[in-house]
Amino acid sequence: xxxxxxxxxxxxxxxxxxxxxxxxxxxxxxxxxxxxxxxxxxxxxxxxxxxxxxxxxxxxxxxxxxxxxxxxxxxxxxxxxxxxxxxxxxxxxxxxxxxxxxxxxxxxxxxxxxxxxxxxxxxxxxxxxxxx
Numbered sequence: 001x002x003x004x005x006x007x008x009x010x011x012x013x014x015x016x017x018x019x020x021x022x023x024x025x026x027x028x029x030x031x032x033x034x035x036x037x038x039x040x041x042x043x044x045x046x047x048x049x050x051x052x053x054x055x056x057x058x059x060x061x062x063x064x065x066x067x068x069x070x071x072x073x074x075x076x077x078x079x080x081x082x083x084x085x086x087x088x089x090x091x092x093x094x095x096x097x098x099x100x101x102x103x104x105x106x107x108x109x110x111x112x113x114x115x116x117x118x119x120x121x122x123x124x125x126x127x128x129x130x131x132x
């Protein structure tokens with residue numbers, strides 16, 4: 001059950017428990033939908049919970065640390081290329097670590113001379129402040 005004030009909710013995962021267990025409590029995930037970052041969420045624990053839905057058979061409990069304000073036109077969010085610096089992200093619904101070059105080689109190549117992961121985080125923060 002979502003709690004609107006706290007913005008705590010179930011983040012559904014495909015039935016890939018191994019992938020769902022990868023991010024640890026306290027880590028942040030940028031949720032991308034329709035080629036736009038729609039939420040930044042923090043994982044609240046390390047547990048993977050069962051779900052009765054067929055496609056999305058498991059979930060993690062997360063808290064939104066950033067999302068557009070109520071009434072915001074979500075279609076006006078920046079395209080993922082403006083945020084990540086690359087045109088295509090893996091479209092498989094799995095979580096990918098931005099710090100692992102074996103998972104996101106194009107991302108890491110793009111940000112290598114721009115401050116790496118820290119440079120990306122600063123860039124993302126500036127964009128989120130601008131659109132909030």
